[in-house]
Amino acid sequence: MYELIKNLGTWLTSGAGWTGADGIAHRLAEHLQYSLLATLVAAAIGLPLGLLIGHTGKGAFVAINLASFGRALPTVGLVVLVFLAGGLSMLPVYVALVALAVPAIVTNTYAGMTAVDPDVKDAARGQGMRGHQVLFQVELPLALPLIMTGLRLALIQVVATATIAAYVSFGGLGRYVFDGLAQRDLVQVLGGAVLVAVVAVALDLLLSGLQRFLFRHRTA
Amino acid sequence: MTIDWSWIGDHTDDLTTLTVSHLQAALSAVFFGLLISLPLAVVAHRVRPLRGFLLGVSNILFTIPSIAIFVLLLPISGLTRTTTVIGLTVYTLVVLLRNTVEGLDSVPAKTKEAAKAMGTRPLRTLLTVEFPLALPVIMAGVRIATVMSISLVSVATYIGDGGLGQLFTDGFQRDFPTPVIAGVVLTILLAVVADAALVALQYVLTPWKRRRA
Numbered sequence: 001m002y003e004l005i006k007n008l009g010t011w012l013t014s015g016a017g018w019t020g021a022d023g024i025a026h027r028l029a030e031h032l033q034y035s036l037l038a039t040l041v042a043a044a045i046g047l048p049l050g051l052l053i054g055h056t057g058k059g060a061f062v063a064i065n066l067a068s069f070g071r072a073l074p075t076v077g078l079v080v081l082v083f084l085a086g087g088l089s090m091l092p093v094y095v096a097l098v099a100l101a102v103p104a105i106v107t108n109t110y111a112g113m114t115a116v117d118p119d120v121k122d123a124a125r126g127q128g129m130r131g132h133q134v135l136f137q138v139e140l141p142l143a144l145p146l147i148m149t150g151l152r153l154a155l156i157q158v159v160a161t162a163t164i165a166a167y168v169s170f171g172g173l174g175r176y177v178f179d180g181l182a183q184r185d186l187v188q189v190l191g192g193a194v195l196v197a198v199v200a201v202a203l204d205l206l207l208s209g210l211q212r213f214l215f216r217h218r219t220a
Numbered sequence: 221m222t223i224d225w226s227w228i229g230d231h232t233d234d235l236t237t238l239t240v241s242h243l244q245a246a247l248s249a250v251f252f253g254l255l256i257s258l259p260l261a262v263v264a265h266r267v268r269p270l271r272g273f274l275l276g277v278s279n280i281l282f283t284i285p286s287i288a289i290f291v292l293l294l295p296i297s298g299l300t301r302t303t304t305v306i307g308l309t310v311y312t313l314v315v316l317l318r319n320t321v322e323g324l325d326s327v328p329a330k331t332k333e334a335a336k337a338m339g340t341r342p343l344r345t346l347l348t349v350e351f352p353l354a355l356p357v358i359m360a361g362v363r364i365a366t367v368m369s370i371s372l373v374s375v376a377t378y379i380g381d382g383g384l385g386q387l388f389t390d391g392f393q394r395d396f397p398t399p400v401i402a403g404v405v406l407t408i409l410l411a412v413v414a415d416a417a418l419v420a421l422q423y424v425l426t427p428w429k430r431r432r433a
Contacts, residue, residue, distance in 0.1 A: 072411030074374040077404040080392045160285030193288035
């Protein structure tokens with residue numbers, strides 16, 4: 001065990017491991033690119049959907065069931081399926097990552113919207129605000145903390161799952177995990193896994209820091 | 221993309237075996253997750269300073285990617301079912317712990333005081349008053365943990381286990397979609413059935429909720 005940790009340390013700190021096309025820096029950049037793009041696309045789909053369902057109160061059934069459906073969907077199977085249907089491209093990976101992230105974003109956005117005090121919404125209407133004004137000036141700001149939580153959750157899951165890009169021969173930090181598994185090189189596998197975990201935790205801390213900064217005027 | 225129905229017909233035995241193995245892995249994880257998180261939740265509920273620490277640790281564990289958890293366990297428990305179950309158990313902790321603590325928190329203080337006034341000892345109060353009243357919130361956590369575990373089992377296919385996940389590797393390597401479709405459909409079905417079973421269980425366990433409704 002001690003030997004393993006020592007070798008892992010060497011692997012992570014060796015200068016040669018960090019540079020070049022197979023280097024950690026490049027793989028890290030790829031991993032971040034996949035994760036951030038997928039989360040952005042998922043947010044572009046999930047946020048309007050969650051806001052619409054929360055604002056109109058229609059389709060709540062969809063929002064709630066989408067969550068458990070999203071949780072039940074086996075991501076690996078989805079990647080392989082889209083891959084077999086559409087051929088070798090990054091598309092299957094993005095489809096799977098977006099499918100993974102959308103439910104978390106929709107349900108948290110919806111939850112944030114329903115948590116807004118009805119009296120506050122009535123007051124806004126009483127002051128003569130129109131539907132879209134209530135949505136963007138009252139509901140959205142009040143729902144933001146929960147919406148942010150949903151985005152964080154989605155991003156963590158996406159970063160963790162972007163590992164599978166390597167399964168269908170693309171890059172990212174998953175490369176080390178799968179190459180290592182194929183070569184029976186445990187140090188490389190562990191190195192990849194540790195890096196993915198560190199990236200996930202670091203991004204989550206970053207977003208929670210951002211969230212705290214943005215909502216610093218709130219007492220909650 | 222067409223489904224080769226004759227392949228499915230020829231492999232019903234394999235599909236059954238894999239489904240059972242899949243369910244076993246997921247349910248074991250939820251079982252061990254409850255075994256760990258119930259006592260921890262009581263501690264977190266009663267000892268305020270430990271509360272943030274325990275919930276924080278379970279949150280951090282949740283951010284570790286599932287494939288990474290399985291791989292990190294390899295030096296300890298190897299390419300075995302144990303690795304799968306430990307990895308999944310770690311994942312269930314965050315949901316189970318958080319919901320159990322919230323459930324215990326939701327029990328009105330007056331109810332506990334009434335039990336105390338009647339001379340009920342703390343352990344008995346916990347088992348016969350607090351846990352039953354917290355059950356709906358705890359069960360919500362159990363449902364999420366179960367569905368999540370069922371979907372995650374297939375990730376363990378990378379370390380040679382993974383129940384229905386093996387169908388994904390199989391289909392991928394042979395460029396043959398049928399097993400993959402079968403695997404995805406069976407996983408979702410399994411999750412839906414398990415979730416419905418838990419709803420039914422909760423209905424049976426909380427008769428007082430029915431009378432009110």
